[in-house]
Amino acid sequence: MPLSRKTASLFQRRSANGHEKVIWASLLSCALISILTTVGIIVVLLGNAVYSPGKSTAFFEEVSVWEFFTDTHWKPAERHSGTELSDSATGKPAGHFGILPLLSGTMMVALVGSMVGVPIGLGAAIYLSEYASPKERDVLKPVLEILAGIPTVVYGFFGLHFITPWILQPVLKHVFGIEIGVFNVTSAGIVVGIMVTPMIASLSEDVLRSVPRSLREAAYALGSTRFDVSMRVVVPAALSGILAAFLLAFSRAIGETMAVTIAGGHKIMLTANPLAEVQTMTAYMVHQSFGDNSASSIQYKSIYAVGLALFSMTLVINIASQWVLRRFREVYQ
Amino acid sequence: MVAIREISRPSASLNAMSTPAGPVLRVPPAVAGVNRDQDMSSHADAINARRMNFYYGENQVLFDVSLTVPERSVTALIGPSGCGKSTFLRTLNRMNDLIEGTRCTGELLVQGQNIMDPSVDVVLLRKHVGMVFQKSTPFPKSIFENVAYGPRVAGEKNRAVLAELVESCLRKAALWEEVRDRLNDSAMALSGGQQQRLCIARTLATNPQIILMDEPASALDPASTARIEDLIGELCSQYTIVIVTHNMQQASRVSHQTAFFFEGRLIEVGPTTRIFTSPAQKKTQDYITGRFG
Numbered sequence: 367m368p369l370s371r372k373t374a375s376l377f378q379r380r381s382a383n384g385h386e387k388v389i390w391a392s393l394l395s396c397a398l399i400s401i402l403t404t405v406g407i408i409v410v411l412l413g414n415a416v417y418s419p420g421k422s423t424a425f426f427e428e429v430s431v432w433e434f435f436t437d438t439h440w441k442p443a444e445r446h447s448g449t450e451l452s453d454s455a456t457g458k459p460a461g462h463f464g465i466l467p468l469l470s471g472t473m474m475v476a477l478v479g480s481m482v483g484v485p486i487g488l489g490a491a492i493y494l495s496e497y498a499s500p501k502e503r504d505v506l507k508p509v510l511e512i513l514a515g516i517p518t519v520v521y522g523f524f525g526l527h528f529i530t531p532w533i534l535q536p537v538l539k540h541v542f543g544i545e546i547g548v549f550n551v552t553s554a555g556i557v558v559g560i561m562v563t564p565m566i567a568s569l570s571e572d573v574l575r576s577v578p579r580s581l582r583e584a585a586y587a588l589g590s591t592r593f594d595v596s597m598r599v600v601v602p603a604a605l606s607g608i609l610a611a612f613l614l615a616f617s618r619a620i621g622e623t624m625a626v627t628i629a630g631g632h633k634i635m636l637t638a639n640p641l642a643e644v645q646t647m648t649a650y651m652v653h654q655s656f657g658d659n660s661a662s663s664i665q666y667k668s669i670y671a672v673g674l675a676l677f678s679m680t681l682v683i684n685i686a687s688q689w690v691l692r693r694f695r696e697v698y699q
Numbered sequence: 700m701v702a703i704r705e706i707s708r709p710s711a712s713l714n715a716m717s718t719p720a721g722p723v724l725r726v727p728p729a730v731a732g733v734n735r736d737q738d739m740s741s742h743a744d745a746i747n748a749r750r751m752n753f754y755y756g757e758n759q760v761l762f763d764v765s766l767t768v769p770e771r772s773v774t775a776l777i778g779p780s781g782c783g784k785s786t787f788l789r790t791l792n793r794m795n796d797l798i799e800g801t802r803c804t805g806e807l808l809v810q811g812q813n814i815m816d817p818s819v820d821v822v823l824l825r826k827h828v829g830m831v832f833q834k835s836t837p838f839p840k841s842i843f844e845n846v847a848y849g850p851r852v853a854g855e856k857n858r859a860v861l862a863e864l865v866e867s868c869l870r871k872a873a874l875w876e877e878v879r880d881r882l883n884d885s886a887m888a889l890s891g892g893q894q895q896r897l898c899i900a901r902t903l904a905t906n907p908q909i910i911l912m913d914e915p916a917s918a919l920d921p922a923s924t925a926r927i928e929d930l931i932g933e934l935c936s937q938y939t940i941v942i943v944t945h946n947m948q949q950a951s952r953v954s955h956q957t958a959f960f961f962e963g964r965l966i967e968v969g970p971t972t973r974i975f976t977s978p979a980q981k982k983t984q985d986y987i988t989g990r991f992g
């Protein structure tokens with residue numbers, strides 16, 4: 367029946383649908399690549415740190431989780447894989463793999479970084495959102511973006527060759543009579559703080575600006591100055607969003623690598639002294655991967671254990687930040 | 700069109716047609732506390748606006764507006780949407796200063812002082828001339844902190860003084876009984892009507908002389924609206940109130956004086972009873988009988 371055939375062809379799939387499929391598939395694979403990368407990273411981390419299916423052993427098959435989290439020393443050089451140098455009493459390999467010294471280094475740098483980045487970033491955000499004219503904002507925002515785009519290795523040398531010798535050392539020496547080394551937590555923290563400032567500023571500015579204008583008007587109508595409106599109404603109303611920004615910045619500071627490797631130093635020790643030289647978790651991973659240990663050595667595998675710890679920390683913080691932000695959005699949207 | 704209106708508002712339209720000079724609207728009884736026949740001539744002027752012009756950029760929206768508001772009275776501003784009621788109201792506490800590119804000319808005396816003068820401290824002015832908005836705008840803080848906001852900004856720190864002030868303002872705003880047991884709960888959890896009364900209490904706490912209200916009840920249910928109207932009746936013995944409303948019945952119930960705006964001009968102002976029964980201007984009559992807007 368020619369008529370029915372013609373009708374059917376009206377509804378037949380055409381080549382355009384084929385194109386659609388190609389587009390759909392390529393976009394989907396772009397999305398999948400990012401997911402697969404994450405999965406791949408997790409598999410590699412777990413495979414080397416927790417459980418290795420082949421004949422090689424994973425890090426935590428040789429070092430107990432308990433030791434990893436409670437030992438206050440990290441001295442991988444003294445431990446060798448296998449049993450030849452094992453402690454005869456326990457049968458365990460000698461040496462120390464306690465994450466605490468590295469963790470303290472990382473946390474101190476991130477805390478100093480937050481102490482620098484949070485007030486400056488929040489101040490900049492408040493200025494941009496509440497005080498700046500549209501023209502000023504047009505100038506300041508790109509400047510912040512430039513700051514965010516500087517390679518982190520540049521920040522590292524900025525800390526090492528400028529902050530430490532030209533600011534920190536003279537100030538501490540002349541004001542407090544304290545001499546400090548070339549590598550120290552404070553310099554590393556300061557540059558990390560400067561690095562996260564643009565991020566805090568732009569994330570916080572977004573949440574400040576999403577506080578409804580009606581709330582500001584109500585505050586002005588009650589006889590508030592601009593400062594009152596900013597500090598008593600807008601910032602408190604945006605607090606959870608700002609907190610989310612801080613968390614993301616903190617997580618970024620924890621993961622920061624180049625600047626802290628250059629400015630922070632190499633000494634692995636458990637300390638709370640912000641003027642000491644420390645090695646952070648990330649810096650350790652860099653050093654160890656450039657070292658001459660073979661890939662099957664426990665030292666080399668410790669990179670994955672530290673990496674897994676780092677990954678878990680930033681993951682938890684990022685999830686927390688998402689959760690806080692969602693609560694903020696619920697109030698105003 | 701006309702026919703439908705006649706059905707929906709039979710008394711108003713019929714009155715308007717038969718006797719243009721006679722009463723055009725059946726004026727509902729005033730709320731308690733508002734004596735519409737009261738002679739206000741003994742009251743000093745709270746607000747005295749002279750030949751005010753207002754511009755958003757190049758766009759002029761107020762033309763030569765002159766209006767006098769007696770102390771301790773209620774003035775209703777009515778008129779079709781976009782005629783400049785809110786704009787005029789917001790010039791009275793210089794709220795329009797917050798909008799970039801606005802300009803205002805003319806003379807505006809508040810309690811005898813020209814507030815258009817650049818030397819005027821707008822922060823002090825706004826404590827003196829409070830404002831309640833159409834959309835209730837509680838701060839995301841506790842009920843207590845919302846009311847205590849103004850005094851705190853003004854520097855009051857003493858908790859006992861604040862507590863006393865919060866209670867008296869909540870009482871004046873007829874909200875105290877409903878919230879006395881949960882002053883520390885978030886204000887966001889209150890109902891719309893309660894939030895609006897909270898905003899009124901919050902305004903009272905800055906101890907203003909004049910309260911500006913921009914359609915304070917237009918987002919509320921009839922019961923909450925009635926409470927706000929009653930509240931206005933109570934407050935007008937102490938405060939000067941200027942209220943914008945689209946509700947003719949409301950304007951006639953709560954105000955001593957009514958001002959009709961049209962396309963940026965003040966067409967007519969006079970005692971509320973007269974405006975609603977025998978307006979002098981044809982436009983006023985058309986508007987209040989519902990022939991447009």
Ligand SMILES: Nc1ncnc2c1ncn2[C@@H]1O[C@H](COP(=O)(O)OP(=O)(O)OP(=O)(O)O)[C@@H](O)[C@H]1O
Nearest residue numbers: 755758760778779780781782783784785786787798
């Ligand atoms: N922020 C603004 N920028 C520019 N023009 C504005 C602004 N606000 C109001 N206008 C204009 O000014 C005129 C008067 O507006 P206004 O809000 O005063 O009217 P209104 O009488 O309060 O109306 P409604 O009854 O709808 O609230 C309108 O034409 C409006 O478009």
Ligand SMILES: [Mg+2]
Nearest residue numbers: 784785786913
């Ligand atoms: Mg309006």
